[in-house]
Amino acid sequence: MNRQSGAGAGGARAAGARAAGAAQAGAGGAEAAASAVIEVDRLTKDYGHGRGVFGVSFQIAKGEVFGFVGPNGAGKTTTIRHLMGFSAPQAGRASILGLDCWKHPSQILRRVGYLPGEIALPEGLTGTQFIRFMQGLRGSRDQDRLNGLLDRFQLDPRGKTKRMSLGDKRKLAVVAAFMADPDVLLLDEPTSGLDPIMQERFIEFMRQERLRGKTILLSSHMFSEVQAVCDRIAIIKDGEIVSTVRTTDIRRSELKTYQVTFGTLAGFQSFLTSFGRAVIFADQDEKRIDVRIRDNEVNHLIRRLANCQVASFKERKASLEDYFLGFYQTAPREGGNGPHH
Amino acid sequence: MFSAALMKQTIRENSVLWLILAAVQCLMVSTIGLTTPLAAAGIAYYNMLPGIFVGIYAITIGNRLICAKVDRGTLAYVLSTPVSRRAVVATQALFFAGSLALMCTLAATVHCVAASFSSYGASSAEVQTIIKLNLGLLALALAFSGICFAASCVFNLSKHAIGLGGGVICAFLLAPLIAMFGQNFTFLRYLTIVTLYDVPGIMASATGWAWRLAGLAGVALATYAAGALAFTRKDLPL
Numbered sequence: 230m231n232r233q234s235g236a237g238a239g240g241a242r243a244a245g246a247r248a249a250g251a252a253q254a255g256a257g258g259a260e261a262a263a264s265a266v267i268e269v270d271r272l273t274k275d276y277g278h279g280r281g282v283f284g285v286s287f288q289i290a291k292g293e294v295f296g297f298v299g300p301n302g303a304g305k306t307t308t309i310r311h312l313m314g315f316s317a318p319q320a321g322r323a324s325i326l327g328l329d330c331w332k333h334p335s336q337i338l339r340r341v342g343y344l345p346g347e348i349a350l351p352e353g354l355t356g357t358q359f360i361r362f363m364q365g366l367r368g369s370r371d372q373d374r375l376n377g378l379l380d381r382f383q384l385d386p387r388g389k390t391k392r393m394s395l396g397d398k399r400k401l402a403v404v405a406a407f408m409a410d411p412d413v414l415l416l417d418e419p420t421s422g423l424d425p426i427m428q429e430r431f432i433e434f435m436r437q438e439r440l441r442g443k444t445i446l447l448s449s450h451m452f453s454e455v456q457a458v459c460d461r462i463a464i465i466k467d468g469e470i471v472s473t474v475r476t477t478d479i480r481r482s483e484l485k486t487y488q489v490t491f492g493t494l495a496g497f498q499s500f501l502t503s504f505g506r507a508v509i510f511a512d513q514d515e516k517r518i519d520v521r522i523r524d525n526e527v528n529h530l531i532r533r534l535a536n537c538q539v540a541s542f543k544e545r546k547a548s549l550e551d552y553f554l555g556f557y558q559t560a561p562r563e564g565g566n567g568p569h570h
Numbered sequence: 571m572f573s574a575a576l577m578k579q580t581i582r583e584n585s586v587l588w589l590i591l592a593a594v595q596c597l598m599v600s601t602i603g604l605t606t607p608l609a610a611a612g613i614a615y616y617n618m619l620p621g622i623f624v625g626i627y628a629i630t631i632g633n634r635l636i637c638a639k640v641d642r643g644t645l646a647y648v649l650s651t652p653v654s655r656r657a658v659v660a661t662q663a664l665f666f667a668g669s670l671a672l673m674c675t676l677a678a679t680v681h682c683v684a685a686s687f688s689s690y691g692a693s694s695a696e697v698q699t700i701i702k703l704n705l706g707l708l709a710l711a712l713a714f715s716g717i718c719f720a721a722s723c724v725f726n727l728s729k730h731a732i733g734l735g736g737g738v739i740c741a742f743l744l745a746p747l748i749a750m751f752g753q754n755f756t757f758l759r760y761l762t763i764v765t766l767y768d769v770p771g772i773m774a775s776a777t778g779w780a781w782r783l784a785g786l787a788g789v790a791l792a793t794y795a796a797g798a799l800a801f802t803r804k805d806l807p808l
């Protein structure tokens with residue numbers, strides 16, 4: 230692996246967290262299945278009509294933040310449902326802290342915080358009553374931590390939950406998930422419905438929790454948040470995991486994407502025929518071509534472009550978004566199977 | 571086995587309907603007790619009205635206790651804590667049966683007190699009959715609630731739970747009425763558990779009423795147990 234320092238703005242921002250977690254991350258991950266806190270092994274549940282999960286496997290080590298990304302209906306929530314013990318697997322198993330999620334959910338849930346994807350709070354309660362209710366069910370009441378969380382997310386829980394905005398309901402669910410200070414967190418799209426400032430605050434909070442050794446499964450649609458906090462990311466599509474990557478690998482990729490716009494159609498076509506193998510996107514109307522090449526091919530590319538009437542030339546920053554969008558589309562783009570390997 | 575926090579919340583959610591139905595029943599039995607001798611009013615009242623009251627309670631609350639929480643997704647919060655499914659189902663069942671027992675005890679007490687204050691007075695035999703009638707009502711109510719509870723535990727959609735629980739209870743309550751329309755329909759009396767609540771038999775101090783109530787209790791026990799078993803084993807779409 231080609232290790233570079235200063236891997237970009239996102240990398241610099243997360244550098245502190247990453248350095249502290251490096252020892253764990255290096256020892257953890259797929260290689261150290263024995264110490265995995267969350268383990269999903271060939272989990273299969275067929276709901277019919279192609280929906281469900283089919284042979285999903287992954288491990289999450291202690292102190293790791295694991296991103297779970299995929300289109301709607303891909304199987305993220307189904308997987309989490311099995312980890313919560315709401316559903317019995319047809320084949321395979323899901324376990325947390327070495328205990329089977331279907332057989333021992335209440336033992337496991339002593340140490341797990343859960344944030345549901347859909348916020349359906351019990352009716353007729355104020356936020357405060359809901360918090361008391363959850364504390365009662367958990368049998369723990371840590372008032373200092375609760376106040377800290379309410380402060381951090383600027384939530385006033387006194388009103389009726391029914392009248393709360395979506396963002397406040399989401400904050401209430403976040404507070405409920407974290408207030409007992411659980412070791413393991415299963416978060417299903419935690420920031421949807423939060424405004425950008427609160428999203429940023431939540432991301433920062435997850436980083437801190439990670440440094441405190443919490444193990445987090447984060448299902449999300451938002452690349453920025455996944456990129457900012459996750460150590461590893463799995464992409465799930467049509468109920469199967471199509472790729473698992475380390476966030477750092479994507480940033481350090483030797484493959485880069487360049488976007489070239491041509492002044493003339495002749496230039497556009499000339500380049501397309503001569504450099505076709507690296508082209509991942511071509512639009513004749515805009516006379517625009519995206520090529521993805523290795524760093525050592527840059528000179529070759531520039532020489533080739535010299536005779537092609539280039540109007541503009543820029544590097545597209547390698548981000549998870551580029552990496553994932555290919556998986557989101559129903560038919561993968563030509564050559565668009567990810568920036569590495 | 572039970573969750574005190576969940577019980578508190580369940581009481582909070584369902585107390586209004588309980589209070590309304592208990593108040594209506596108390597109002598009726600106190601009026602009847604004060605104005606009419608038991609021999610005249612007993613069959614007319616106990617044969618029909620309280621059955622409908624507990625039927626309404628069973629259908630509405632039965633759905634709310636489990637199925638509506640699954641349907642709306644709010645059960646996810648309860649089950650994201652160390653409270654097990656078994657504790658959830660036991661707590662909800664305890665509330666259901668307990669609230670009905672309290673309702674029947676209250677109605678029986680009010681009826682006895684009202685009768686003793688009436689100009690006719692109440693003999694100890696009459697007090698016993700009132701207690702037996704309400705015990706029978708409780709057995710019927712528990713059987714109804716068991717049916718609705720089982721439906722609530724089995725189904726994930728409120729419309730299905732209400733449809734089945736409500737349909738069965740309406741059929742049970744209507745069957746004896748239709749049976750009164752003629753010889754051709756008398757067989758309907760044997761297709762409904764309401765027949766096991768033998769109001770004329772209890773009034774006439776006939777023997778065998780206790781066995782019939784045991785039958786109702788058996789229905790209640792079986793349906794509660796079946797519901798609890800189904801709920802602890804099924805996949806929840808939360």
